[in-house]
Amino acid sequence: MIKTNTQRVIFYFLFLAISNYAYSSAIHSLPMLPDGGKMIGKVVEAPGNTPVSFATIAVMLSADSSVIDGVTADENGVFSFSNVKSGKYILRITNMGYDTRYVNNVNIAPESNMTDLGLITMYAAAQKLNEVVIVGEKSMIVDDIDKKMITIGKDLLASSNNVSDLLEKLPAVSLDENGNPQVRGKGNVVVLIDGKPSTLYGSDLPTILQSFPAELIDRIDVMTTPSAKYEGEGASGVIDIITKKVKIRGTNGGGRLSYGNRGNHNVSGYINHRTGKIGLNSSVSGQSNNTFWKRMLSRDNFLGEETSHLNQMGRGSNKNKNLFGRVGLNYELNEKNSVELGVNYSLNQNNNLSSIANETSLSSGIITEQFVRNVKSEGDGNNISMNLDYRKKFKKKDHLLAFTANYSLGGSDGNSLYDQLSDAETLEQHQQNFRNNNNNSLFLNSDYTWPLAKKSTLEMGVRSRISQSENTNAFYNIDNEGSNPVFDPNVSNIFGYKNFIYTGYMTFSQKTDDWGLRAGLRLTDAEQTVNQISSDRSFSVHFLTLVPSLAVTRKIDDASQVKINYSRRVQRPEASWLNPFTDISDPRNIQTGNPELRPEFVHKAEMGYSKYEETGGWGPSLFMDYSNNAITRLRTVDEEGVSLTKYDNVGREMSYGFETDFSQKFGELIKVNASGRVYRSEVVSEMAQIDNRTWSYSGNLNAFLTLPMDFRASAYVNYEGPRAIAQGTREGVFVANMGIRKDLLEKKATLSFNIQDVFLSRSYKSQLSTATYAQISSWQQTNRRVNLTFQYRFGKISANGNDA
Template sequence: MRRFYFLVCSLVLFSSFIVLNADASSFSFRRADGGKLIGKVVESPGNAGVSFATIALLTKDSTLTEGVVADENGVFTMSNVKPGSYILRVTNMGYQTLFVAKVSVAPESSIVDLGNLTLLPEAQKLNEVVVRGEKSMIVDDIDKKTINIGKDLLATSNNVSDLLEKLPAVSLDENGNPQVRGKGNVVVLIDGKPSSLYGNDLPTILQSFPANLIERIDVMTTPSAKYEGDGASGVIDIITKKSKIRGINGGTRVSLGNKDNYNGSGNISLKTGKLGMNATVSGGVRNMYWKRRLNRENFAAAQTTTLAQAGRGQNEGNNLFSRIGANYDFNDKNSLEAGINYSRDHSDNNSTLLNQTGLTNGTITEEFIRKSKSNGNGDNVNMSVDYRHKFAEKDHQLSFTANYSIGSSDGESSFNLESEIESLVKQQRTFRDNKGKSLFLNSDYTWPITPKSTLEVGVRSRISSNDNTNAFYTYNTDQQDFVFDPAISNIFGYSDALYTGFMTFSQKTDLWGLRAGLRVTDYNQKIKQISINNEFGVHFLTLVPSLALTRKINDESQFKLNYSRRVQRPEAGMLNPYTDISDPRNIQSGNPNLKPEFVHKAEMGYSNYESSGGWGPSLFMDYSNNAITRIRTIDEEGVSLTRYDNVGRELSYGFETDFSQKIGESVKLNASGRVFRSEVVSDIAQIDNRTWSYSGNLNAFITLPMDFRASAYLNYEGPRAIAQGTREGVFVANMGIRKDLLEKKATLSFNIQDIFLSRAYKSQLSTETYNQNSLWQQTNRMLNLTFQYRFGKISASGDDA
């Protein structure tokens, strides 16, 4: 805890130093006093201001001398411009680049008014996007949706986890794992690379990654063959900011929350000449309280019994994330980027659970209280190198990426069972020691065959290994000591090697667009149950095709049809046969006999986006005939065993749309919603669940007097069919208010998450051997006050740093 307080104090001092010195002449990039250029960037037709356009001042040999970013209304000011003749370049996503020649600044001039600089909307291309409104709005592409992380989302989000739950079709489960259209098994990438390179615990990674490092997030519900075939529900690619313009910029953020929840971060980027550097550090303390309830009727024995569980717990921890990177542009055709990331996480968990077993007439036959404590530590180091080469031929490009990651985690847990029945009294301990490493290699080549057709090919390899030790000890009253129990302990080794190649072909005409692709993957798994000297391996060769078609209606609208085949390969945790008996009435185990799940995904949609807003409705279908899901069985003692299995057919289909609208100058709305049917059917497991449901979310941003802005977020994930039962709907409501300070270089914001404490996860399961109702809910409402300060003449992404 003291280490985090030291980090927060350091960040506050760093913020104060920046505030006092950001405008001082000590920056080596500050030029001598000169003229001032002013102007406004507008779009045609209508002359509406273009928010956050990038304005660069070039010499006659195209050397960059100054750069600024326009404000929300397209207005910009460029100060301290030396006398001379320049070329002005104006760029913004979705518009044609504008060059203004012979911009002259005379020695005697103080202000040069350039008036309105008009950008023309760029005609939609196959591999480009159409901007819909301001930077924080959604962008539609042929095979993905892009969400630009503007200032509104940043003001209401401290980390990537906060950002994700505001995106169309994306939600988080009770553990913080992303879901797409209400389903898990989502591949999360960071800059196109597996998030596992940053560590094995995805929720912790997302909570540790500062939101202000993110430029945009791409959500792909029917990914092209360019992306790895994993992720039956879809792919989320988190794109971080890059320093592209000469200068120095950065920011700090400190957030104070109730119930001992705090976090802080600082980042700085430097670009001078051919060299760019960036550094980031963030840390946080999290504290979450929860309650759990379970009621079950067990029919497996001759006489029906009941199980009632009620418990509460606390999960607390702290994390640290840091990275440093550098990029060097050798020339206009060759660039190199390298970086290293370090993350550390510590957790402490405590819980108390009352267990009552009885008969249907209300008689309690046995009762005990299970008290558990656990702690864990995790470290991960990731090193990366990226090289890009542009050939002399126009737009030919070769890229190469190498990533190496090494991590470890350890921890221990204690379980004490207290009861008046002597045979139930137990003391147990487990010790965990996990180590892993992975190597990721990637190379892509882009070849524009003609001005209207492009071929892209690539190869990937990923090699990883994990060693997991779970040692279980039970207290022996005769020996007065904890004794190792080999029957439920496990040493588990896992390694995999993936080799894959892909090819995509894109063709466009004035009205039609096509992108077709095929990925071939050779995948090998080796599993070692070292404790029982058992070893086996599996091998899969898979084909993942994809197809996307678009038909342009006009400059703002198009139809599209997408298809993709996905594969979910069993992960190490699903395969590990280790039996977790921390809850003796509900034990869990892996299944080393799992087979891959193949999912067919299809989508047909229409989009129409204009400067004031738009919408993108679509019909979708996901189908799998070998679905991997959790199955629960009950024995005669009323003890349940849960493990993953291949159960049979899983189908979901429905209607989905996203929507954005600007109402006047004060209100912006982003929303998405869907109506769908989910079905899980298995003759072998005797499952037949079919449910109609609906889900949706709404983001509203409102401009108030005195430079205040308010925001509200609502999300509802409707009930859906799951194996052996139904999961109920979940509603979440958040809100916030913010104010810009210090000439919009700083922001003070106040946010409330889960206003009504309605994020409750409930499920009902029913089979021939049992009926069960369960609840898990976080019980502390999250409030936080956040201060953010940004410095520098220009940001890395053309938005708030």
């Protein structure tokens, strides 16, 4: 089957865009400076001599301009070199958002123990096509033509243990109650890691994000209207998590130890080494994550002769342990060719407890049933991912070919014990569920970058993704003595799933002094095979989709631009949405998949303006998302008061509104980064009798305050306003975090104290209303998280200017 489908792949063209690649390659295998004196200096920005944090300084020989060493300036722009032998040198200073600065005729005298170069002035770069740069306090945002690129600096690292913590601090990004990312308040987001699907690291995205250490991240790209170069999936957008790479010869690394209340602890470490043409990188992290929660549900059922009322009150805990490790080897065959091998391994264990009290009564006040359902679940899973990356630069300038192959293999096992206790013998139940899941996937990717002219580029690529899984759920009924388990075929299921996706894309970019254009087209051939093995029934669905994209920018002056973007997206049904297995863990609220789901197509448009200057700026935009066959969850309730929830294509879903990000520095002590939006959300379906329309507002704010004695304080608040969902409204969610940190040991170490969910306000509530029922429900985490973190760094900092 795989071979037959693979033959559909006709052309392989691919994209790779790695800035600073030539500079990194040149610096990798050069000799150390010989013994000598010390050279120091400070990098500042004209005209106000503001320090340029984390600029990269390279030392080159005057004779042949060869690079012999490099360092990164600290947050105050100060840098130093040790053991500089007498002679003549050239300094090259680079930093994102600034013109490259060369300092010629740097003479080191034989008798000099220390040479002070004083202030070295840099100038903000004239705005390039589709790039507006905000130089924030340590972290940095670049507003590209089709995405926002957020460089992760010390401010975000000090208050974040993992990628999940980082994501909720980014513009337009939030997390739902399960830890899944949302963009502009909506799910269905594609998450990539170094351009590859995050599913290659495991099937549970929240666990992957919580396992990935924050200090391994270079930057995060957020795309609300992605170009055709990126995955066509993801109705809400794409998030690409870019990890750090080894760029300077030598050894560097670090470690982080975080101790938290209620058993929430984290430990991680990494080390990078490069010598000659070989670079090694490795990291490991372990985490215990404990969540305590409560939930409530109140539902009136209008079916039947008399209105009935269901009331549920429950508490529980989710205790998870995760282990994540990665090893990578990079080898430069020559200056034109390089290859990289990598292995990632993850292991997770979970233990969950819940107790939910159920009471059903009639409108007359008569209680018809009462029972308590206790659930104890445990499980474990593991995943291994192996990748091969090959890069080739051609003799023609800037021509680049990249090939990636990745194979992932994983599985999980678990079991749950259900004890339903009641004074009524007919309501007592004892059940056990055994689960087993196995999955594997193959990802092949080829990209080619072809500069057609000085200011125009053609990017072409082909991707193949082949994945399959088999999920077994076996339910057994147990007598009151806890013995004689009897298999229940009515709620048991063996589900097989295969997914074959073949994609080709092409994007064209053209820029002038004032205008920029990027147009793209993506063609995807997808086939999904659903196999209900236990009932010997299977079927396949085939989709051929075309995803166009267009982005145009117009430069107004050196600090501002306007742009307009359009992209068509497709959300194909996920395996869990298709799986017809009936989840009866809550017998009054059961769930099942829908194997008849069809893809959702979303049109996304955005028009924006941005203006950023030295002290701050803003980037307002108008946006609209429209889908005529939206995939959403629908709930129906029968006369017995039992609800059934499953995914379905409901009809029209639209959101439109105004959004902006904001950055401002108040003196030398306070820095504020914020984003917010006001928007309208609508869900309409005549067939399902749905017509929900709601105005809402959302936003987040990050504030950083400089205190005496080199202490730094930070505060983060986020509010996701109410929005329309199928059959009702999701209420607003507010969360506030705060922290304080101090650099130690000549800024090689950081000690930080953080509190998450300060007011225990992260409560997820929804209201549903139809002709047959009305429901109010809520879920809330009940443990405030407090942690003390110590982080230590050693060795050289990577040449891209990001300290770990």
